[in-house]
Amino acid sequence: MTHSGRAPAAVAVGDTHPARVIGPITQTDIVRFAGAGGDFNPLHHDPEFAARAGFPRPIAMGQFQAGLLAGWVSDWLGVEHLRSLEVRFVAPLMIGDAVTVGGEVVSVEQREAGQLATVELRATKDDGSLVVTGRADVVVSAS
Amino acid sequence: MPVNADFEGRSYPSTKPYGVSAAKIREFAEAVGSSDPVHVDRDVARARGYADVIAPPTFAVLIAQQCDRQLILDPEAGIDYSRVVHGEQKFVHHRPLTAGDSIVGTLHVDGVREAGGHAMVTTRTELATESGEPVCTATSTIVIRGGE
Numbered sequence: 001m002t003h004s005g006r007a008p009a010a011v012a013v014g015d016t017h018p019a020r021v022i023g024p025i026t027q028t029d030i031v032r033f034a035g036a037g038g039d040f041n042p043l044h045h046d047p048e049f050a051a052r053a054g055f056p057r058p059i060a061m062g063q064f065q066a067g068l069l070a071g072w073v074s075d076w077l078g079v080e081h082l083r084s085l086e087v088r089f090v091a092p093l094m095i096g097d098a099v100t101v102g103g104e105v106v107s108v109e110q111r112e113a114g115q116l117a118t119v120e121l122r123a124t125k126d127d128g129s130l131v132v133t134g135r136a137d138v139v140v141s142a143s
Numbered sequence: 144m145p146v147n148a149d150f151e152g153r154s155y156p157s158t159k160p161y162g163v164s165a166a167k168i169r170e171f172a173e174a175v176g177s178s179d180p181v182h183v184d185r186d187v188a189r190a191r192g193y194a195d196v197i198a199p200p201t202f203a204v205l206i207a208q209q210c211d212r213q214l215i216l217d218p219e220a221g222i223d224y225s226r227v228v229h230g231e232q233k234f235v236h237h238r239p240l241t242a243g244d245s246i247v248g249t250l251h252v253d254g255v256r257e258a259g260g261h262a263m264v265t266t267r268t269e270l271a272t273e274s275g276e277p278v279c280t281a282t283s284t285i286v287i288r289g290g291e
Binding site for chain 1 (some may be wrong): 152167170171172173174175177178179181183191192193197198199200201204205208209228229230231232233234235236238239
């Protein structure tokens with residue numbers, strides 16, 4: 001099936017897109033994702049449970065951070081052109097943390113699926129420490 | 144090891160169909176800040192060649208995590224969920240999940256290994272339509288922390 005609506009973007013190695021700042025993360029942000037994603041582990045909303053697990057405050061679920069990374073890259077290059085996305089969970093994101101999501105194109109290659117750009121992704125806290133890293137392979141147009 | 148190593152190579156029966164809805168796609172997109180109108184506006188999605196709104200890239204986890212529960216809750220696997228930490232997640236998209244899809248998931252345990260007293264389990268969920276069209280492959284690696 002051919003989709004003609006949104007053309008693949010023309011990108012080159014080193015290209016980027018304005019980073020997105022989210023937060024400071026609130027309990028409401030986490031609960032909204034819990035409802036949307038169906039993860040009701042009390043670690044993400046019960047302060048006493050989080051304390052027993054060794055966290056001063058409830059933490060967001062890794063899938064929340066993964067979703068933020070994915071949303072940034074798919075809003076930029078088109079969700080229908082995203083072929084794969086992998087994320088590595090590095091450190092917890094706690095209520096009160098702000099997170100900056102961004103990345104850049106690290107390679108553009110002709111592959112079986114077409115012209116594919118690899119975008120390296122990262123979410124960092126205000127102190128620069130990593131929360132989650134990832135990479136996405138996205139179909140782009142030959143430039 | 145805090146998991147039964149014999150589970151490597153095991154597969155589970157396909158799950159009951161999950162109905163992908165426009166309302167759930169909208170909720171998910173709003174929760175992760177995906178602002179492309181293709182997630183919420185059917186006319187935009189149609190103009191881009193889809194029958195209805197399409198999901199953000201990690202929406203597949205809703206279905207994949209239901210599949211993973213078969214392993215985590217399997218008493219024979221011996222996994223203590225309170226010791227589980229999510230390590231990595233990968234999605235390979237064959238096409239976007241679309242409102243109106245009816246999706247079944249098949250869980251495969253691809254790897255069980257030990258590292259430094261912890262267990263690492265890699266699972267792969269193949270998501271397909273009820274008629275067998277592949278939609279997404281979701282791979283997840285969890286770490287089950289060993290005892291102190």
